[in-house]
Amino acid sequence: MRRxxxxxxxxxxxxxxxxxxxxxxxxxGAGSGDGSSTGASxxxxxxxxxxxxxxxxxxxxxxxxxxxxxxxxQPTGAAPTELVVTDLVEGTGEVACAGATVTVHYTGVxxxxxxxxxxxxxxxxxxxxxxxxxxxxxxxGLPGMKVDGRRELVIPPEQAxxxxxxxxxxxxxxxxxVVDLVAVGA
Numbered sequence: 001m002r003r004x005x006x007x008x009x010x011x012x013x014x015x016x017x018x019x020x021x022x023x024x025x026x027x028x029g030a031g032s033g034d035g036s037s038t039g040a041s042x043x044x045x046x047x048x049x050x051x052x053x054x055x056x057x058x059x060x061x062x063x064x065x066x067x068x069x070x071x072x073x074q075p076t077g078a079a080p081t082e083l084v085v086t087d088l089v090e091g092t093g094e095v096a097c098a099g100a101t102v103t104v105h106y107t108g109v110x111x112x113x114x115x116x117x118x119x120x121x122x123x124x125x126x127x128x129x130x131x132x133x134x135x136x137x138x139x140x141g142l143p144g145m146k147v148d149g150r151r152e153l154v155i156p157p158e159q160a161x162x163x164x165x166x167x168x169x170x171x172x173x174x175x176x177x178v179v180d181l182v183a184v185g186a
Contacts, residue, residue, distance in 0.1 A: 048097040048144055056080050059154060062088055062178050066150040069121035070107055070178040074114035079174035084154035085141045093147025094184045096131070102142060103128040103183040111174035126182045135160050145181050153177045
């Protein structure tokens with residue numbers, strides 16, 4: 001049985017998050033690909049409050065409904081240099097706040113190759129973990145998401161596993177995750 005890559009996210013020291021009110025905005029997306037829409041609201045690192053920003057035109061398309069394994073189209077063009085968060089389906093349940101323990105199903109692909117590097121769907125079960133122990137892209141990108149929603153995260157290396165040569169096979173790579181939020185809390 002293939003071992004998941006997500007648990008090492010728990011072992012990687014969390015990158016320093018910008019302080020609340022620092023004026024640093026996080027890019028968000030809507031997934032339409034036309035570059036003119038706005039998408040998911042991204043909460044400040046320590047709250048569930050949100051800000052919205054424009055969407056890059058080349059966010060990979062995602063097919064499939066929440067509750068089923070998603071298909072992520074091959075990314076094209078230059079990878080975004082800032083975190084992109086796209087609500088593909090807005091949930092109706094409880095909201096995940098920074099530091100919460102969440103249960104998710106997810107698929108992760110490498111921007112450059114489009115290859116799946118990890119998938120809870122392929123292992124047949126969701127995974128639970130505290131957000132504050134994960135890579136910065138997940139810590140910033142999941143809060144504000146509602147249970148039963150589906151969200152796409154495009155995470156640059158600086159908010160994932162760091163620059164190439166940092167010790168992880170995913171270092172230096174922009175990663176695309178599609179995440180279904182199954183539950184919030186232990």
